[in-house]
Amino acid sequence: MARLTINGETRDIEVDPETPLLWVLREQAGLTGTKFGCGIAQCGACTVHIDGVATRSCAMPVSAIAQDQQIVTIEGLSEDGSHPVQQAWLALDVPQCGYCQAGMIMAAAALLNSTPKPNDDDISAEITNICRCGTYNRVRAAIKLAAETASASQKG
Amino acid sequence: MTVAIFSRRKFLIGTAAAAGGLSLGFHVPFAAQAQERSAIQPEVNAWVLIRPDDTVVIRIARSEMGQGTLTGLAQLAAEELDCDWSKVTTEYPTPGDSLRRNRIWGSFATGGSRGIRESHEYVRQGGAAAREMLVAAAATLWKVPANECSAANSVITHASSGRTVTYGAVASLAAQMPPPTNVRLKNPKDWKIAGKPLPRLDTPDKLTGKQVYGVDLKLPGMLNAAIKACPVFGGKVASFDAAAASGMPGVRKIVQVDETAVAVVADTWWQAHSALNALPIVWDEGPNTNVTSETIASMLREGLDAEDAVVGTAIGDARAALADSAKVVTATYSFPYQAHATMEPMNATARYTTDKCEVWVPTQNGEASLVAAAEASGLPIEQCEVNKLHLGGGFGRRGAYQEYVRQAVRLAKEFPGTPVKLIWSREEDMLHGAYHPVTQCRFSAALDASGTVAALHMRISGQSILWPLRAEVRETGRDPAVFQGLRDGGTEDAFGYTIPNLLIDHAMRNPPVPPGFWRGVNLNQNALYVECFIDELAHEAGTDPLDFRRKLLVNHPKHLAVLEAVAERVGWEKPPGNGIHRGLAQIMGFGSYVAAAAEVSVTDGQLKIHRIVAATDPGHIVNPAQAERQVEGSFVYGLSACLFGECTISGGRVEQENFDTYEVMRMDQMPAVETILMPSGDFWGGVGEPTIAVAGPAVLNAVFAATGKRIRQLPLKNNNLGV
Numbered sequence: 068m069a070r071l072t073i074n075g076e077t078r079d080i081e082v083d084p085e086t087p088l089l090w091v092l093r094e095q096a097g098l099t100g101t102k103f104g105c106g107i108a109q110c111g112a113c114t115v116h117i118d119g120v121a122t123r124s125c126a127m128p129v130s131a132i133a134q135d136q137q138i139v140t141i142e143g144l145s146e147d148g149s150h151p152v153q154q155a156w157l158a159l160d161v162p163q164c165g166y167c168q169a170g171m172i173m174a175a176a177a178l179l180n181s182t183p184k185p186n187d188d189d190i191s192a193e194i195t196n197i198c199r200c201g202t203y204n205r206v207r208a209a210i211k212l213a214a215e216t217a218s219a220s221q222k223g
Numbered sequence: 224m225t226v227a228i229f230s231r232r233k234f235l236i237g238t239a240a241a242a243g244g245l246s247l248g249f250h251v252p253f254a255a256q257a258q259e260r261s262a263i264q265p266e267v268n269a270w271v272l273i274r275p276d277d278t279v280v281i282r283i284a285r286s287e288m289g290q291g292t293l294t295g296l297a298q299l300a301a302e303e304l305d306c307d308w309s310k311v312t313t314e315y316p317t318p319g320d321s322l323r324r325n326r327i328w329g330s331f332a333t334g335g336s337r338g339i340r341e342s343h344e345y346v347r348q349g350g351a352a353a354r355e356m357l358v359a360a361a362a363t364l365w366k367v368p369a370n371e372c373s374a375a376n377s378v379i380t381h382a383s384s385g386r387t388v389t390y391g392a393v394a395s396l397a398a399q400m401p402p403p404t405n406v407r408l409k410n411p412k413d414w415k416i417a418g419k420p421l422p423r424l425d426t427p428d429k430l431t432g433k434q435v436y437g438v439d440l441k442l443p444g445m446l447n448a449a450i451k452a453c454p455v456f457g458g459k460v461a462s463f464d465a466a467a468a469s470g471m472p473g474v475r476k477i478v479q480v481d482e483t484a485v486a487v488v489a490d491t492w493w494q495a496h497s498a499l500n501a502l503p504i505v506w507d508e509g510p511n512t513n514v515t516s517e518t519i520a521s522m523l524r525e526g527l528d529a530e531d532a533v534v535g536t537a538i539g540d541a542r543a544a545l546a547d548s549a550k551v552v553t554a555t556y557s558f559p560y561q562a563h564a565t566m567e568p569m570n571a572t573a574r575y576t577t578d579k580c581e582v583w584v585p586t587q588n589g590e591a592s593l594v595a596a597a598e599a600s601g602l603p604i605e606q607c608e609v610n611k612l613h614l615g616g617g618f619g620r621r622g623a624y625q626e627y628v629r630q631a632v633r634l635a636k637e638f639p640g641t642p643v644k645l646i647w648s649r650e651e652d653m654l655h656g657a658y659h660p661v662t663q664c665r666f667s668a669a670l671d672a673s674g675t676v677a678a679l680h681m682r683i684s685g686q687s688i689l690w691p692l693r694a695e696v697r698e699t700g701r702d703p704a705v706f707q708g709l710r711d712g713g714t715e716d717a718f719g720y721t722i723p724n725l726l727i728d729h730a731m732r733n734p735p736v737p738p739g740f741w742r743g744v745n746l747n748q749n750a751l752y753v754e755c756f757i758d759e760l761a762h763e764a765g766t767d768p769l770d771f772r773r774k775l776l777v778n779h780p781k782h783l784a785v786l787e788a789v790a791e792r793v794g795w796e797k798p799p800g801n802g803i804h805r806g807l808a809q810i811m812g813f814g815s816y817v818a819a820a821a822e823v824s825v826t827d828g829q830l831k832i833h834r835i836v837a838a839t840d841p842g843h844i845v846n847p848a849q850a851e852r853q854v855e856g857s858f859v860y861g862l863s864a865c866l867f868g869e870c871t872i873s874g875g876r877v878e879q880e881n882f883d884t885y886e887v888m889r890m891d892q893m894p895a896v897e898t899i900l901m902p903s904g905d906f907w908g909g910v911g912e913p914t915i916a917v918a919g920p921a922v923l924n925a926v927f928a929a930t931g932k933r934i935r936q937l938p939l940k941n942n943n944l945g946v
Contacts, residue, residue, distance in 0.1 A: 083472060087493070090493035094491040100432015104567075107649075153431065160426050160852075162423075164615050165426075165434055165615070191890050197887055203888075
């Protein structure tokens with residue numbers, strides 16, 4: 068049994084505590100937006116936020132997560148795709164196959180939380196997710212666009 | 224029944240070959256639509272459904288795997304339909320429906336950069352035919368001649384009476400109209416929807432987690448399976464101790480799937496995966512345990528000198544000219560195995576009953592998946608169906624080989640009526656690929672006193688992708704796909720350089736590692752070999768590499784035009800910035816002309832790729848924004864292979880099992896890419912693959928400019944250069 072707070076909702080989930088968070092999200096919580104890519108925290112397709120920090124959920128057992136820690140998945144980033152990162156992604160039509168993009172978006176949103184105006188080096192250092200279609204340059208541009216729109220809306 | 228038209232076997236071969244990008248001829252039976260038309264009311268014809276609320280549903284048979292084909296084909300149909308683009312959605316027809324309707328949607332195969340270039344005509348005709356039927360319906364309603372009515376933006380207008388009606392209002396009546404036997408297609412210069420950089424139709428769901436990929440499918444009562452096949456190629460299951468894992472949580476059954484693989488079926492995938500890892504399996508590793516990368520390299524080296532070789536291109540007498548030449552330049556190159564490494568691992572879901580087999584699968588070839596379902600279920604193909612799901616990457620892995628479908632069906636047969644979803648682990652995916660084949664290449668060139676290439680012999684030794692797929696290749700030892708980009712003329716992939724004595728031949732050597740179509744296919748290494756060696760010859764002749772190519776490309780203006788375009792944009796005639804060095808490459812492949820210029824620096828043994836300029840002439844461009852993304856993405860795929868990509872073999876198996884050892888390009892290594900789209904009209908070339916082939920050689924030629932070191936053995940990381 069695990070008690071987890073996912074997208075603002077506390078859930079009791081019947082599961083082996085060693086199960087990685089990724090599979091609890093996908094199979095018990097029914098949140099399949101978070102993707103399985105490698106299982107060893109290499110590719111970032113499984114990135115979610117735990118207390119606002121980008122975390123690769125495929126190699127993190129749910130036993131390591133306290134019930135008051137806030138887990139946010141792509142489904143919970145915004146109710147309607149209105150998060151500045153999602154909006155920037157839409158404006159620049161970033162995804163190709165799209166499989167890695169939920170992880171990319173979650174990683175980008177966490178980066179902007181900690182570094183509202185990231186420079187190229189910040190982006191290169193923090194966004195280490197793998198994309199095989201080749202969206203990297205548009206991901207970079209969308210992060211910068213999201214940073215601008217977020218700061219503009221704060222000023223406004 | 225339509226299936227009787229072609230035998231199962233013929234169909235299998237046809238779809239397998241088509242998946243890899245070979246032409247599969249078929250006739251799209253437009254005139255037959257009247258008899259074949261479905262009873263679904265809002266269906267105007269097979270391509271177009273229009274609902275009463277004016278929503279337009281365009282059916283797309285090719286698969287969307289990121290390349291934008293779904294949006295591009297919809298643009299083409301919508302253009303001819305003259306509909307309101309904001310009301311357009313798409314759906315996949317099923318391969319089973321297509322069979323029942325005399326293959327009305329043509330080929331489902333999505334490979335060889337053929338998604339648009341091979342279906343644009345009948346998809347446009349489908350849209351145009353629907354428009355004419357809608358207009359005819361309105362004319363019938365108004366009792367006026369159809370030629371007095373016009374259509375635009377989903378509205379039909381009778382100008383003289385001022386009457387208008389929307390498509391949705393006449394769609395049912397239109398479906399009753401006789402389909403036109405001939406339709407006139409628009410001139411591309413009049414396009415309003417096609418040819419425009421419209422946003423993709425499938426983006427919004429990819430930003431919120433809503434998009435359902437194969438791994439995400441949920442069906443009522445569904446079980447989940449994990450699988451392990453013998454990691455050694457050609458090995459089998461000897462035994463396994465089911466009792467050791469059958470009591471683990473959630474486990475329903477432990478199944479030997481076929482000779483080579485064992486699977487655990489459980490309530491959840493994580494339970495299945497955990498039990499499989501705890502399951503002791505003894506492998507009979509078979510005859511290949513002594514195979515290593517070195518034994519394979521040695522097998523290929525022998526082919527470089529073999530007497531016996533299949534000739535691809537022969538002009539003049541290269542051997543005699545080389546024998547007579549005062550100066551012969553030689554070089555040997557090699558290109559290693561590559562894994563596709565799609566982000567979504569292989570998977571399929573199946574539900575079997577004694578009279579029906581249904582499969583849900585992300586596939587590049589729905590018809591090949593259908594054949595696999597029929598074979599594995601043992602049911603007639605008419606009783607099988609495939610539901611295509613979005614692909615988390617394809618790159619050629621999800622076409623010709625459909626073993627995950629067969630495995631899922633075999634597992635589903637153990638649980639009649641219950642759907643079973645099989646997902647491969649990343650390790651399974653890496654160990655059981657259909658790998659980019661391995662080749663070596665030896666060049667011998669005769670340079671005369673004026674620095675002209677008087678003769679060139681290019682000997683390729685290595686693996687054939689078509690050998691496992693086609694009997695005639697096995698019988699003759701001739702694989703035409705090996706000569707991609709090296710052909711003497713033609714509209715697909717003509718060799719651009721005019722050399723009076725030219726011999727290109729292939730000694731087929733097939734190691735026991737399964738080959739497959741890998742985005743870019745054989746154009747990748749052929750372009751790398753040729754473009755690096757041409758660069759070598761230019762330096763040998765003391766000529767600027769651009770001038771050297773200009774002279775050789777004099778008879779191929781389209782090859783030259785893309786090269787000139789990148790040279791101009793990169794500023795070839797001006798010296799680069801401090802510490803920056805440049806390289807060039809060009810090739811024709813998949814019906815398109817492509818070129819790249821790279822700017823790199825090498826500082827303290829560390830390579831940095833600063834900037835890429837790429838040009839492509841695919842004849843026509845249906846969506847320039849998507850074409851740009853394909854060109855950009857090509858550098859990620861091509862440079863991942865060039866810099867790091869390598870599956871090494873030891874003990875008859877692949878050594879890399881995950882992204883920790885199979886490195887791919889990440890954000891920090893990605894150069895800026897400037898794309899020049901220069902469609903010259905009159906032909907239809909592919910976009911998704913050709914540019915990959917120039918990514919590697921442009922960078923390698925720039926590395927030579929920077930270091931004076933010619934890298935001939937890939938990947939680059941094995942050459943004492945930090946990447």
